[in-house]
Amino acid sequence: MERDAGPHDFGSLDRAWLESKSGNKWRKHAPLLPAWVADMDYRPAPKITAHLQSVLDLGDLGYPARDEKNRTRAVGAFVHHMERRHGWSPDTDRIREWNDVVQAVQAVLHVVTSPGDGVVVHVPAYPPFFSAIEQTGCRMVPVPARIEHGAVSFDHDALDSLLSREPARVMILCNPQNPTGHVFTRAELEHLADIAARHGLIIISDEIHADLVHDGRTHVPMATVPAAAGRTVTVTSASKSFNLAGLRYAVTHCDAEQVEAGWARLPDHLFGATNIMGAEAAWASWTLAGGWLDDVVAHLGRMRDLTLELVAAHLPGVRVHRPGATYLAWLDCRETPIATDPYAAFRAAGVETSEGTGFGPGGEGHVRLNFATSPALLEEIVSRMAGALR
């Protein structure tokens, strides 16, 4: 694979620098090579780090400036980013800032569900959705992925009839989907919104991976689907696209009266408050770093293709489909000698992946691989994993 010679060089990474970082990805399972948690190995955009440096140089670490509705300037930047990238004009008055995406998901479940209520989720799914559902005392209503001939699909007609028999209260949609990388089409979203409207579901639409779509695909925000109006809470962040997860900053756009009324009944301080570095980094991401984002997405597309090539060449029996978005590959190891516990086998070979069973039903015999690294490191990761299959 050609080394990335673009203005932002993601193709060569200094291993000593990565190993010296204090974050969880490189620390927690050292000396295993980390292909697990969804952080990228790249430095954030220089324009973002320079902006944060200027905040530090100014000694500007007091409370961030907020408007009369308690919003930082990142909110305006979010609206522009959505307009430019996704053709959606969010209503500024419906936006709130949070410390993270999962906090907001939990806060929606908290105000609209009662113990025992059903929560629809496409599985396999991002693991914190399960704990959010469990900790609210709710019941998961799984929509299983079918992955055939490299394509991911879900049976939404079956969901529709299931909901007629077993009502539910909320649908947590993850679009693009983690871990399959599925990008829901407008037709799929219209069908889901229609189902939600007929069965009275609130939709939580986690769109944190929206910027990271490949092959010229278009991300369709659920909030732009007419049938989703009045029932949708969009939850997102700059943290995945711009590699800023440690800064803890997220936003919601709430077009669901019942949710907003529930939140209004809770004491303000229960929500916490965003910090100045998180808000300024989000502002800088959405205002200054569009070129970096284009470059990283192009690089991730090449890393995705390299992942497929390396898996085909070196991991016999492992099946992988081409994810339409994200930097995550969902590896099906059920037809290999390590089918019962591929995660443990890859660990023993020196690589930390994410264990498939953590992603719920359909996760058995799978692992999730994070390919947001350099070609050289990915080659070493796959070569170690190959050791588990020899």
Ligand SMILES: Cc1ncc(COP(=O)(O)O)c(C=O)c1O
């Ligand atoms: C689908 C999805 N939602 C949420 C998150 C985490 O967001 P936060 O750290 O803001 O809770 C991730 C992280 O990988 C994710 O993949």
